[in-house]
Amino acid sequence: MIIQLHNNITEKDRNALNKILSDNKIKFSEISTQFKKYIIGILSNEIDIRLIGNIEGVKDVHRVTDPYKLVSRKWKVNPTVIELGDGVTIGGNGFTLIAGPCSIESEYQVQKSVEQLKKNNVKIMRGGVFKPRSSPYAFRGLGIEGLKMLHSVCKANGIKIITEVMQVSQIEEMIDYVDVFQVGARNTQNFNLLDALGKVDMPVMLKRGISGTIDELLQSAEYVFFAGNEKLILCERGMRTYEKAYRNTFDINAIPILKEKSHLPVIADPSHGIGIRKHVEKITLAAMVAGADGAMIEMHHEPEIAFSDGQQSLNFEEFDKLVNRLMVLEEGLK
Amino acid sequence: MIIQLHNNITEKDRNALNKILSDNKIKFSEISTQFKKYIIGILSNEIDIRLIGNIEGVKDVHRVTDPYKLVSRKWKVNPTVIELGDGVTIGGNGFTLIAGPCSIESEYQVQKSVEQLKKNNVKIMRGGVFKPRSSPYAFRGLGIEGLKMLHSVCKANGIKIITEVMQVSQIEEMIDYVDVFQVGARNTQNFNLLDALGKVDMPVMLKRGISGTIDELLQSAEYVFFAGNEKLILCERGMRTYEKAYRNTFDINAIPILKEKSHLPVIADPSHGIGIRKHVEKITLAAMVAGADGAMIEMHHEPEIAFSDGQQSLNFEEFDKLVNRLMVLEEGLK
């Protein structure tokens, strides 16, 4: 049960509400986000919700039986739109492209990428500075200095930044230089990180776990919302399966199902979802018609020498073609 | 190595060719299909292919290193088009819709389905009369009598039939009443059935196995071609994975990969691929933009009372809407 409160609810009303919940032996949690106040009640048995709904400071009451509550579409029917400033948004109408290299490697590379984004009217750049790598011997990213450099180039060009945060202690040092925090597939169930990201006022994009279920992704989003941050984006990036003909199995089914179950925007990551450069375009188009709110594409000015993920990064010509195809398709679908 | 022969190759040329192959210790198989003659040589070491290419009766020689040969796009670059007669085709340009109920249940049901297909200009009907069911206590289909009834209604209306064949002994009794034999996901590696289907001149649509790999599907197609039947269609119908939010994981990645690796047409089965009625449309659109040559859709005049698969069958209104969306999309993509 989700109880939406008026932000200016009086102490008297709060007390009255708490008494009803306690009298009915309902375990409840209070949530206060950058926008609103909620109470989540875990119901073990029936209760007459009019008792609660009649209190002055209560805006609305909804029953939600899913294991996730606040991110469910059962109570919030309209899609959530994430505002990044300067008119850049994710969710609602339209299809938002995010593009850039797997890893930030050099200022030259960032400059080239930004020019390419501007040419194609793409407003958000991706690029990792803290890289989770299976092996301790692999390149782990340029770190916070890389991020500052990325930020200074992007800011000068009106480009927003999404980049991965790997641990709680990085949040504070990163927050002035990013527009969206990305939580990677290995951290989808890093609950301490989710808790901490719930306490800042910055959009968070959550990738589905490497073999995560749709339900687990939604519950991880619930963690962040529960801790106080409503600015959430979901990302489908492929599942680990038995098939060896490609890197991951992009779960196209997850797109309409996430859109049905949650009010949050859903971004597709076809680069990781198939992992083969020449097929990224097809999977991006498929994600769009399946209902995704956008796609995040790995692109590199010279994929052959990329520090990481070169095999799945588009070169600039391929990216131009992808953008063109998306525009034709978007037009055709109107 | 694939050696294409002229159909009128002389005995003398054949002998010369055999001698070269034997002299070079190449294990080889002779294939004779409804269209052409081939020799497949399994190379253990290098050979100068000009030795072979210079023989009069040899049309062409191709190296193919894939485990499958004849179904590979490495030697046959142009897409294969399957002709069902009366101008009905699968493959090449255009997107072919196949629709109908999971199981054939009654003449009334067939009549209703055929009317609905004609209304939407769909030329091929699906419908099972032999149903593979996990439990011996489930409905196993109307059998050959059901097929004859289906055929008489379809023939009168100019509709082609695709239906599942489960075992070798059914081929002969079914062949006069079908236009395409379907091999189901549980029989993808029923090699005796594949051998037998290679010996008839009737198109065969092979579904990917329940947890089959892309490679296994192509090798199963190779079986049929090897036994003499070039009229082959591949079908992606979803994989078995850990995710429980839907029936199967539709493998959108498989579409561009199958199209890249093979010259055979690829049909999507979104009904089994997601198994949830309200999301079938989205997956069909996704399959189209990913490059599928068509889709096979479960549809029922009253899904709520279908003998099988009601939860994934579209009703007529939903099907009309799907066809309309496909047409808009096809138009937009031109």
Added chain:
Amino acid sequence: MIIQLHNNITEKDRNALNKILSDNKIKFSEISTQFKKYIIGILSNEIDIRLIGNIEGVKDVHRVTDPYKLVSRKWKVNPTVIELGDGVTIGGNGFTLIAGPCSIESEYQVQKSVEQLKKNNVKIMRGGVFKPRSSPYAFRGLGIEGLKMLHSVCKANGIKIITEVMQVSQIEEMIDYVDVFQVGARNTQNFNLLDALGKVDMPVMLKRGISGTIDELLQSAEYVFFAGNEKLILCERGMRTYEKAYRNTFDINAIPILKEKSHLPVIADPSHGIGIRKHVEKITLAAMVAGADGAMIEMHHEPEIAFSDGQQSLNFEEFDKLVNRLMVLEEGLK
């Protein structure tokens, strides 16, 4: 609901029983095996089973809510023992070893294998003559002539034979030369084959499908029992998963679960279950202590030159060691 009938039930009693079932709108199937007669009723609602139990010709009545009925342990609490003649059994007490090559290759190989089995007091030999192979270009076995040769050597030495049957038409030609029909992992849901094997009086060992569930294996066994053959053995041979460090994931969990759910004997196939020769022993021991009734081991007098599965076949020295370890363990467990 399983209704056990006395074999000599009178027509009058049968009629009375049918009337009760019909009056209560119970869908039912009659089963007659080499041993007994049963009626399976699919209950949609409650019925007072005393009505049925009181009929003279009815031996017992059991409620079984599993999707499989006759193979369930819910009605038959004692383990089923399969008798192969000459005192050779599978199931009940003791651990039955089956061993031999993947494929029958030559009389010399069979002779060597039989000597090795006799030396180790192993009474059942495995060896394929019809080989299901993913590629049409791979070795497909010696066929029926190979089986006859195998039989003549084994018979002379008192060794029983288990070998794979791939299609209905092979049953009749094989039946005089085998002691157990094996259904391979690609045919677990070849329902026509299961039906046909239900009609012969010969033990059948069913392998779990390549990505088959435990439930599907039990339902496939139900098919054979339903068609009239109670002599059934189950075989766990590993699942297809994402892990690439070995061939299949041997499902040790399946052993105690199959033993709990069914009265049928369970054989482990560690050779396919891990696919790495040096680890086969450990997995065999694990299967034994987990409750398996036996194990089927691939063994070859010279694995390095085996036509198939050499990488997972033990040589004779390794096999001797395995038998010795099993004996020590069996002794220790007493």
Added chain:
Amino acid sequence: MIIQLHNNITEKDRNALNKILSDNKIKFSEISTQFKKYIIGILSNEIDIRLIGNIEGVKDVHRVTDPYKLVSRKWKVNPTVIELGDGVTIGGNGFTLIAGPCSIESEYQVQKSVEQLKKNNVKIMRGGVFKPRSSPYAFRGLGIEGLKMLHSVCKANGIKIITEVMQVSQIEEMIDYVDVFQVGARNTQNFNLLDALGKVDMPVMLKRGISGTIDELLQSAEYVFFAGNEKLILCERGMRTYEKAYRNTFDINAIPILKEKSHLPVIADPSHGIGIRKHVEKITLAAMVAGADGAMIEMHHEPEIAFSDGQQSLNFEEFDKLVNRLMVLEEGLK
């Protein structure tokens, strides 16, 4: 390439060594653990290792081509033994039992558990105080106060403690109260946590990821060793697969493969590995004969009222029986 250094290597020798590595363009990392000093060189081409081996301060040089180096058995053939003090060890000879509740719930529960462990001569207790839970609404553990209580009871009774650490900031507050840090299945690739655990002198047990590969587990162990901590234990706890008959698929194959590939001890977690109380004993026995160095068992004085994982926790009677069976088996295997 692993270069083992003498701990007292002179600066001169170090400089000579560095020069050789640089001259040969070898990328290298220096590792200094609680025991020894190593240099890991990533070779892109051949080098004459005698050049390095001849330097005075170099103890030994090994080629290791695995993606993991220091945890590989290719250079360290003898099994690693982890010493917890007071003669309690993990690895080497013998089978080490670890047992206790999923979550620490109360002092009463801890007292009961400790008595039960002492009765069965088990020296290490498990019990979570920080619980990673999919849902923010589930019980998240008693926290650091719970750990202090657990420690005071265990210390008084000579019992060692293993418990899960979820984030870097917990390490310092926990370290005085634990004997082994456990890294849970959701944190196997939390690389920051691994780095931080590499910097403390306390044994670490790494669970395999929820859908982690064997290779990823070994590379995660490499992270900790690389950062300076050699005291490592691996734990197999089941994979996520398509099978729904149990909680996870316990990967029995992983036991001999991990023992072959690494010198680190391997603990089985059959409680999570099958998730069904009545089958935990069988899987534990199987893990033992497959070569595991021990097992970690969930046990509760009253599983029916456990805060978490009650369905897979043994009660005391079942645990007594398990210990007895293990002793019989261990005796039998001698």
